[in-house]
Every structure is written in structure tokens, then in C-alpha cells.
Amino acid sequence: MQVTMLDAGGAAKHTPQLRALLQDAVAHGASVGFVKPLLDAAADGYWREVSGAVASGSRILLAAWQDNVLVGTVQLDLCMKPNGRNRAEVQKLLVHSGARRGGVATNLMAAAEIQALALCRGLLFLDTEAGSGAEALYARLGYTRVGELPEYCATPDGAWRATAIWYKTLFVRDAANATAA
Numbered sequence: 001m002q003v004t005m006l007d008a009g010g011a012a013k014h015t016p017q018l019r020a021l022l023q024d025a026v027a028h029g030a031s032v033g034f035v036k037p038l039l040d041a042a043a044d045g046y047w048r049e050v051s052g053a054v055a056s057g058s059r060i061l062l063a064a065w066q067d068n069v070l071v072g073t074v075q076l077d078l079c080m081k082p083n084g085r086n087r088a089e090v091q092k093l094l095v096h097s098g099a100r101r102g103g104v105a106t107n108l109m110a111a112a113e114i115q116a117l118a119l120c121r122g123l124l125f126l127d128t129e130a131g132s133g134a135e136a137l138y139a140r141l142g143y144t145r146v147g148e149l150p151e152y153c154a155t156p157d158g159a160w161r162a163t164a165i166w167y168k169t170l171f172v173r174d175a176a177n178a179t180a181a
């Protein structure tokens, strides 16, 4: 398996595969921002937004490949506020249903950490459906569970669910020097 970083052009070029990943996740019940049915136009619109964010420098987009097939993806949303340059939100960790439990997500998250460190982002955080299988993954990767927000979002079938918030500290900042890069 290989993990690569996609630039805006790469995101546009691989939109059909990215769309398929997102639609597969929604079809299999993942709470990733959408409800069923996730139509092509809506999925493509989402990836266009991601491509724009990548182009603007506020988003890192990673892709996992097996035999030249896109089997997973994850994003780092880099906080661009002047006082938030230490944090990045992990978004849309998606592994195709046919490629799960083979370490794809683990490899993507390791690559995301490398990118975060390179960009001096010491705090990674994310939300995920409380009680979902993803929680076991984040615990195994060393994330800390902060707590839950009740009825935060709905499953693709429209059932309200709590969301769990997780974080991981990659390195500790000098408290006296908050403006350092």
C-alpha cells in the first residue's frame, strides 16, 4: 500500500474515485456529513470544495492506494486563525468497505501525523460517531476521548446520534511563545 498527498489538480483528477469512496461510506452507514442517497452531484460538489481548500493551502488531502486503486483517504483541515496555528482537524477518514481491517486507516493516520509535524501542528482533533468502530481505531492510535455531544448529527438513515470528540498531542508548545510558527 502507498499513501500519497494530492494537490488540487490531483483531487480534481481523482474525483470519480473519491466520490466512490464517499458514496461507499455513506451507503454502509457512516456518519460523514451526508444522508442517503448521496447523489453524484452532491459528492462531486463536496470534493470540489476540498480541492479549493487544498489550493488555498488550508487543507492536506492524503490518498491510500493498493494496486493503483484508491482505497482510502483522510484530510487535515489546518486552522488558519492567527491564534490557532497549532491545531488541525482530522476529517473524512474513509476506507473502502472492501479494504477494511487491513491497516489502511492506520497508514493514512500515520501519514497525516507526519504532515502535521512538518507543518508544526502539535494538536490533532476529530469527531466521530459515538460507539462506532472508528472509536476503537482512534484509541489504538493514541488519541484521548474528551467526551460526547448528544444528538450531534444523524446517520445516513436519519437517526440522531451522539458524536465523540478525540484529540492527540503530537508535541507540546512553548507556552510563553504562542506566536512562534
Ligand SMILES: CC(C)(COP(=O)(O)OP(=O)(O)OC[C@H]1O[C@@H](n2cnc3c(N)ncnc32)[C@H](O)[C@@H]1OP(=O)(O)O)[C@@H](O)C(=O)NCCC(=O)NCCS
Residues within 6 Å of the ligand: 025, 030, 031, 032, 091, 092, 093, 094, 095, 096, 099, 100, 101, 102, 103, 104, 105, 106, 107, 127, 128, 129, 132, 133, 134, 136, 137, 138, 140
Ligand atoms: C473506521 C475506518 C476508517 C477504519 O479503517 P480500517 O482501514 O479498516 O482500519 P485499520 O485496518 O487501520 O484498523 C486498525 C485497528 O483499528 C481498530 N478498528 C478499525 N476498525 C474497527 C471497527 N470497525 N470495529 C472495531 N475496531 C476497529 C482495530 O483495532 C483494528 O485492528 P485489527 O484489524 O487488527 O483488529 C473504516 O472502517 C471506515 O472507513 N469507516 C467508515 C467511515 C468512518 O467511520 N470514518 C471514521 C470517522 S469520520
